[in-house]
Amino acid sequence: ETVMTQSPATLSVSPGERVSLSCRASQSISNNLAWYQQRPGQAPRLLIYGASTRATGIPARFSGSGSGTEFTLTISSLQSEDFAVYYCQQYHKWPPFTFGQGTMLEIK
Amino acid sequence: EEQLEESGGGLVQPGGSLRLSCAASGFIFTNHWMHWVRQVPGKGLVWVSRINNDGSDTSYADSVKGRFSISRDNDKNTVSLQMNSLRVEDTAIYFCARDYWYFDLWGRGTLVTVSS
Numbered sequence A: 001e002t003v004m005t006q007s008p009a010t011l012s013v014s015p016g017e018r019v020s021l022s023c024r025a026s027q028s029i030s031n032n033l034a035w036y037q038q039r040p041g042q043a044p045r046l047l048i049y050g051a052s053t054r055a056t057g058i059p060a061r062f063s064g065s066g067s068g069t070e071f072t073l074t075i076s077s078l079q080s081e082d083f084a085v086y087y088c089q090q091y092h093k094w095p096p097f098t099f100g101q102g103t104m105l106e107i108k
Numbered sequence B: 001e002e003q004l005e006e007s008g009g010g011l012v013q014p015g016g017s018l019r020l021s022c023a024a025s026g027f028i029f030t031n032h033w034m035h036w037v038r039q040v041p042g043k044g045l046v047w048v049s050r051i052n053n054d055g056s057d058t059s060y061a062d063s064v065k066g067r068f069s070i071s072r073d074n075d076k077n078t079v080s081l082q083m084n085s086l087r088v089e090d091t092a093i094y095f096c097a098r099d100y101w102y103f104d105l106w107g108r109g110t111l112v113t114v115s116s
Helices: none
Strands: A002-007 A010-013 A019-025 A033-038 A043-051 A062-067 A070-073 A085-090 A103-107 B002-008 B010-012 B018-025 B034-039 B047-049 B059-061 B068-073 B078-083 B093-100 B104-105 B110-115
Touching: A010 A019, A019 A033, A019 A085, A019 A103, A033 A062, A033 B104, A043 A062, A043 B104, A070 A085, B002 B093, B002 B104, B010 B034, B018 B034, B018 B093, B018 B110, B034 B068, B034 B104, B047 B068, B047 B078, B047 B093, B059 B068, B059 B104
Parallel strands: A010 A103, B010 B110
Antiparallel strands: A002 A019, A019 A070, A033 A043, A033 A085, A062 A070, A085 A103, B002 B018, B018 B078, B034 B047, B034 B093, B047 B059, B068 B078, B093 B104, B093 B110
């Protein structure tokens, strides 16, 4: 099983700041990585797939990078609606499809 | 509008059974694999099961293998999850999700509570 590890667990940031979230895979997953945003009480929403391709309708302030085992989601200027939990997920080797444990962005 | 809507959640005793359904609309259902993903409230996402386009191939997480069964009805655009021998640790919100290798469309989820 490919274990996905996200860091940090919680990040306290101010609106307008730039933030980078990290995701590490226990083995190489090429670029077969997705990022999701989950706001409280809502379903997850796809942000990024293929490690760096924004999903339809996702603002340009969200960007993804990385390949192999190290990946980053960057939000260039945090808006109030961006405070949420972010998950990475690998779809390179399955089953199982595996998620990271999530990074919560909270308002400083 | 592309949409997934889950139903069938509720309270069930340990050892009991429950059948979840997910109705798809607004897209060509037979073009996609479908998945179930669960989430204990306040915790992370855990993949449960997947089914291919015509229902001939399925996969399960080890934690549910032998107890859960996924199926689909392509005439009704629905995917189901039959859950047997339920355990307290199966308590979670269950989401259905559309596959594009990643999960590009999610339902709002249905809550399953396993408790005596």
